[in-house]
Amino acid sequence: MAVKQEQNGKWSVQIDRKGIPRVRKGGFASQKEADTFEREYLVRYAGKVNQNADQRSLKELVELWFMYHGLNLADGEKQRRCLLDVATGLKNPIASRLTAEAFVAFRYARLQVGLSQKTFNNHHGYLSALYNRLRKLKVIDYENPIAEVEFIKIQERQLSYLSVGQIETLLAAIKAGCKNESTWYVAQLCLRTGARWGEAEQLRFKQLHSGRVTFEFTKGKKTRTIPLAADFYRDLMRFAKYKNPDDRVFGNCIGAFRRAVARTDLDLPRGQCSHILRHSFASHFMMNGGNILSLQKILGHADIGMTMRYAHLSPDHLQDAIKLNPVAGLGSIPDV
Template sequence: MAIEQLPDGRWKVDVEPIKGKRFRKTFKTKGEAQRFEATCRSKVIENREWSPSTADTRRLMGLIESWYDLHGHSLRDGLRRRHKLDALAKRLRDPIASRIDPQAYAHDRRVRLEAGASPKTLNNELGYLRSVYNELRGLGVIKYENPLALVKPLKIQERELSWLTNLQIAELLDSIRTGCDNPHVEPVVLICLATGARWSEAEKLKATSVRNGVITFSGTKSGKVRSVPISAELEKRLAKHWKQHGPFMHTITSFRRALARTTIRLPKGQAAHALRHTFASHFIQNGGNILTLQKILGHSSLAMTMRYAHLAPDHLQDAIRFGPVLMPTKRSVDSSSTLATSKSKKPRNSLGKSGV
């Protein structure tokens, strides 16, 4: 028979639709076995070369390796991503990739969150793992859908962006000039404050990156080249510095030490990045255009730049102009009283007192 029940209760299919094409498979229910038999008979009649696909039993680490060989190696942070993905696969005990359990993943995420991992880090890892499945499916390496497609990322509480006042900028520069033994720190700080560059972008600059009053940043986070004008004074200062001291190097540690010697206290993770926020915040407060700021900072979407929109002078004035009047002036009180009095007087009409 094509279908028979085994002693353990499962159902075995042994079907040979045409001579030389024989298929065997075991199922938990009789219905599944019958559907498999019918599929085999119909498909082989339509296409003699057809055969049922076998279960994909490749492990998650094997899938990550395939992703890196075919796609990940071309990414700027591909090797870093692979290390994170390998660590995740080990924590999940390297399951069969097609059967990865969303609950097991969610449990691992909870354990790491309680251990101190930030929600943003965990969301990045979820994105990396989803990318493995999506890229390999697009390349035809796997045929099944992403088993974590319905797992939602963690909600992240937006933090207030920290930026420096003019007095704090002066204090920081004074700390660098008087107590820093690394001559490269001050020019990198000045570049960040003058252009809104990320610390890594400023540190990678060379003498050839500054020409005709314009700094050109390459190797940026978005992968795009952008140019930002600078003052003639800063251009001369950078040219003199590179001629005397050579390219920038080993600056971030010295900068953090100089910052620690000041009274400035910034949230964790915003030390050097506060310089970028400082440029953007002052730019908007001084009346700069939000679209121009997007181009200067190199944001791929305007939504990122809109974080600074609340600092615009017009935006702040609107809160005063259009908000409720909490402390009315004497003039507004008198006007309101006059209006109320005028409304209380009944107008005369030609019909007499009764008005009918």
């Protein structure tokens, strides 16, 4: 479907949409006339288009998406539940008839009841990806109805991390108050390797080898191997003695960790109770002069943009601003 100007200066319209007669008409004196013809032609056949349109509900598409694609994602079940909740909030419309206006109204309603902008952007991304994926798989033959809806622009903030003193406080609280010994070792692994809590907590004995730890079943679906300090590795092996290769090294301990945090005066950002350890590793890695590409490999980020969130912590980050600014050669600032 296109409106374009011909070589003779006239305008033409070509409409080629499934379910309605194709048409190509030229000779319009202006673009406005061509646009008017296109709009009126589509309105004339709107009933026929709607009659022939895909009648499946949004929830039906969610289940198809999960069957054909979501099942293979690390967080596929989580996305499925979220998408079903979104479909319920939208009153489970015929998926092909969802409009950008209806989606924006739904967004407004969700934000009014306290959902954060970041969380809604995640939901928006899941739904948009669902339409795009099913069209790519030819499960649907229409365009993504919310493709033109922009994500909410959110003020970027520096990721929180723990200072060395705060880390000592947290580890002391774990050591003194956690009966579950696994809590200490899982927290140590996260701080020493940047692992997500679940990656460390689910570790199996075969993933420890030659002074290294290999994380499997990660969010990015790729394994990554990271060396450990010799003394910590020996201590970890003593803790895991008599384990078979497929045995888990640690018991579930996220609850014990959260209770340990609650016993301290640490004021952690909402939703970052365990992830703060990963942020702390990455932040101190860069502050101590680490390489951003090495950090990307350690954290397992597929997109360097995710890792660049820590780049500003590097000691030499944008140091040229000091010597290349316009007053750099004017000498010291005089006393006022």
